Amino acid sequence: QSALTQPPSASGSPGQSVTISCTGTSSDVGGYNYVSWYQLHPGKAPKLMIYEVTKRPSGVPDRFSGSKSGNTASLTVSGLQAEDEADYYCSSYAGGDNWVFGGGTKLTVL
């Protein structure tokens, strides 16, 4: 149950696009299409942004999109806005009713 690997930080200017990667193994990210992305603002509960690799819950702006290639999933935020500044975590189902999260990425809007 090793944590998924995310870059510690990412940044972009308003209006730009930024992509955050999430690397696992064939036992988690690569083995299942069950990757989610969560947005965390300090002191608030996590918010689901993407699930099942590419699906967006109702109410999440379409500026947020997800993808996966092999053992690496990605979250892309297009048209960056100030309110997108937050910590982002990926998670993946890892089989046998186990789940694993990434270490988190701090997104800064410059």
Add this chain to the structure above:
Amino acid sequence: QVQLVESGGGVVQPGGSLRLSCAASGFTFSSYGIHWVRQAPGKGLEWVAFIRHDGSNKYYADSVKGRFTISRDNSKNTLYLQMNSLKAEDTAVYYCATSVVVAAPFDGFDIWGQGTMVTVSS
């Protein structure tokens, strides 16, 4: 309104025990599996445990296996986490989380509580 509310956190000495609760409302609690997830200070999210909708199966992260027990009382719409033999590294905000609105079977935790802080310190 669909919501989860955790309680029971506090300060406990190493080796001690604590029981967390998570009260659910606004949805049919007994129809959904539910998780505990924690976040240590300055650290990332860590999946802790999962229990199926009817309590028939329970699963744990290696870091808590043998020390923590997840359970639920569907008649009270409440999830529990019994934490024994607590260690300093168990210090964290503990969240309960489930997938209700998107109803994804294996991911997509769309309902989270506000969290309850557990501090293990002498």
